[in-house]
Amino acid sequence: MSISTVIVLAVIVVAVISAIGVYNGLVAMRQRVNQAFADIDVQLRQRHDLIPNLVETVKGYAAHERGTLDEVVKARNAAMAAQGSAQQAAAENQLTGALRQLFALAESYPDLKASANFQQLQAELADLENKIAASRRFFNNAVQEYNTGIQRFPAALFASSLGFAPKSFFDLGEERAAVGEAPAVKF
C-alpha cells in the first residue's frame, strides 16, 4: 500500500462520513419543519374547542345577535372540516375575522362584558391568537433553517436528488387583503 493510496482512501472515508453527517442533518431539519407545522394545528384545535362555550355565553346575554353568532359557528365548522393547508389557512382566517366581529359586538353589551366567564374566554382566545402566531413564527424559523441547509455547499450537490425540496414559509397569500380589513362595526 503506497502512501498515495492511503491518502486517497483517507480522503474518501472522510468524504463519506461528512456526507452522512450532512444527510442526517437535513433529515433532522425536515422533521422539525413537519413537527412545527403539526404544532400549529394543536393551537388551532384548541381554539376550535373554546368556541362553543363562547357562543353559549354570548347567547345568554345577546340572543338576538344571531347573525354574528351563526357566522362564528359556521366558520368554526368550516375550519374543522378543511383539508389541505391552503384551505385550512383560508378557513382559519375566516374564523379569526368572525371572532373579531363577535368581540367588537360584545362592546355594546355591558352585562356581557362584565361577565367573568366571558372575560376569561376572551383572555384565553386572545392568548391562543398569540400562541398561534408564536407557533407560526417557529414554523417559519424551522423552514428557514431547512431551506438554508439544503442550499449550503456540500448539501446543495445532492439534496435535490435525494428528495429534499425547498419548503415555503407560512404565507397568508390572497387572503392577506381580507384579513387586513378592519371588521365593519356599525353603531
Next chain:
Amino acid sequence: MAAYGLYSHIRSNRRRSIALLVGLFFLVYVLVYAGALAAAALSIDADLDTLMQIALADLIKAAPFATLGTALWIVIAYYFHQDMIDALTGGREIQRTDNPRLYNILENLCISRGIPMPKLKVMDADALNAFATGMNAKQYSITVTTGLLNRLNDAEIESVLGHELTHIRNGDVRMMVIAVIIAGVISFFAELVFRLWFYNGFGFRGSRSDERRGGAPASPSWSQSGSSSSPMCCRSLSAWRCRARVSSWPTPARWNSPKTPMP
C-alpha cells in the same frame, strides 16, 4: 472568527465555557504555586531560583488535593447555586394560575423559539430587575421583581423576558456562572494571601545585603500582583462580556404589531 449572530454566539459560548472550566483548574494550580512561593519566601532565606524550586515541589505535593478541592467546588456550585440565589433573593416559583398574564407571555415566547420553558420566579423588590440563572435545562429559571411587574406593560415585560430568554438560549448564563465560580476561587486565594501579608506586618523577612539571598522580596510581588489583580480583572471582564453580548442583539419586539417601537 468573532461571533456575529445568535448561533455563532451559542457555539462560541459553549467553547468558552469548556475553556473556562479547564482554565479554572490551571488557575488553581498557579494560585497554589503562588501561595507556596510566598510561604517559602517567608520562612526560608534563599535566592529566587531555590525558592521557586521549593514552591514547585510543594505544588506537586499539593496538586491532588487542589484538584479534588476544585472539583468539589464546581460540583457544589453546579447543584446548589440556584438554591443559593433563591435563598439570597427570596424568589418564589409561580405557576400559570398564579399570574396567567406573565406565564403566558413567557410561554408564547418559548413556543415561538421551540425551546422548553424555564421556571418563572417572582421576587419581592421595588427595583425594576430581572435575571436568568441555571446551568442546564432542568435548572434554568428567570426571576422578575414585583417592582418590574407593577411598572411595565405587557409589551415591555415581553421584551424583558425575551431578553432573559435569549441569555439562556445563548449559553451566556452557564458561562457567567462558571466565570463567577472562577472569580470566587480567585477572591478566596487573594484574601488568603492578603491575610498572610497583613499578619506579617506588611513586609517580609529577608536580608537585603546579600545579592544571592535576595529572592524573598521579589517573590511576594509575583504572587501578590497575580492574585489581587485577578479578581478585579475577572469581575470587569465578566461585566464587559455581558454588556457586549447584550448590546449586540436587538430586543425581540411583538410579532403581531411590528410597528411597536422597540424599547
